[in-house]
Amino acid sequence: MNFTLCHLDDHLLIVNKPAGLLSVPGRGPDKADCVAARVQAVYSDALVVHRLDMATSGLLLFARGLDMQRALSRLFETRQVHKEYLADVAGELPEQGSIDLPLIADWPNRPRQQVDWTHGKPSLTHYQRLSYDPVQDISRVLLLPVTGRSHQLRVHLSAIGHPILGDIFYDGRPATRLHLHASRLSLPHPVTSEGLEVQSPADF
Numbered sequence: 677m678n679f680t681l682c683h684l685d686d687h688l689l690i691v692n693k694p695a696g697l698l699s700v701p702g703r704g705p706d707k708a709d710c711v712a713a714r715v716q717a718v719y720s721d722a723l724v725v726h727r728l729d730m731a732t733s734g735l736l737l738f739a740r741g742l743d744m745q746r747a748l749s750r751l752f753e754t755r756q757v758h759k760e761y762l763a764d765v766a767g768e769l770p771e772q773g774s775i776d777l778p779l780i781a782d783w784p785n786r787p788r789q790q791v792d793w794t795h796g797k798p799s800l801t802h803y804q805r806l807s808y809d810p811v812q813d814i815s816r817v818l819l820l821p822v823t824g825r826s827h828q829l830r831v832h833l834s835a836i837g838h839p840i841l842g843d844i845f846y847d848g849r850p851a852t853r854l855h856l857h858a859s860r861l862s863l864p865h866p867v868t869s870e871g872l873e874v875q876s877p878a879d880f
Contacts, residue, residue: 678714682735682874687744687867689722690874691715693736695853699727711736725749726757729827731842734761734858735876747866752824757863761819761829762878764855765838766848768808769815775801775832779825788845789827791835799825801832814841829856855880 680692691711693699698710715722715738722738723745737757739745751757778796782788790796800822807816815838819829827846833839834846842851857878865872 679711682876683872687740687865688748689715689719689738689740690861691736691738692876693728693733693858695731695733698730699736700724712738726752726824728858729830729854729856731844731854732761732856732858733853733879735759735861735874736858737861737863744866748863751863751866755822757861759821759824759858760860761821762806762857762859763817763819763829763833764841764880765815765817765833766841767813767815767838768810769803769805769817769838772804773802775803775836777832777835779828779831781826787827789825789831791831797823797825799823799828799832801829830854851880853880 681689682692683690693711698707700712701708701710712724721740725737725739725745725748728734728736737748739748777791777799778793779789779799780792780796782790802820804818805815806818821828830840830843830846839846839848841849841855842853859878860875862871862873
């Protein structure tokens with residue numbers, strides 16, 4: 677199977693993506709291996725609904741069939757899908773706060789993104805500090821993105837002076853991997869309307 681299945685029913689499935697694996701195929705045969713291909717090898721009707729950065733681990737939702745893909749996409753569009761992330765960041769972050777900085781692609785340096793007050797798209801992240809290690813000067817943080825821009829959490833944390841550990845694009849401290857994990861996914865089930873919640877602990 678080559679992936680960890682966290683939830684499965686007739687309409688959708690949720691898997692735990694390891695860090696370092698693409699969500700969907702990239703360009704070229706050397707980038708064909710991805711979570712989507714592995715899932716579809718077992719569940720042929722599985723379709724992508726959202727993505728995680730290659731370096732980010734955690735919960736990834738798939739629809740089973742086109743109708744369900746449309747239904748789940750609508751839930752994302754209307755912000756009924758709630759995602760939580762765990763991260764380790766440099767420095768002592770305030771206990772809680774919000775980062776409201778517009779983002780746009782840094783085209784000469786893709787896939788990097790950047791803050792751009794003129795052309796950037798509105799991007800909002802709430803955060804809560806869970807713990808602080810004064811010896812290593814590292815904060816464990818719960819991140820609650822309101823919008824879902826590419827690299828949003830990584831750019832936002834770096835922009836306020838607390839880059840995520842292991843972030844090679846945004847000056848994070850060296851680490852064996854990016855310390856960013858999609859730890860919780862909750863949504864109303866598109867068929868039953870009952871609340872569906874799945875959690876996954878971080879492995880860093």
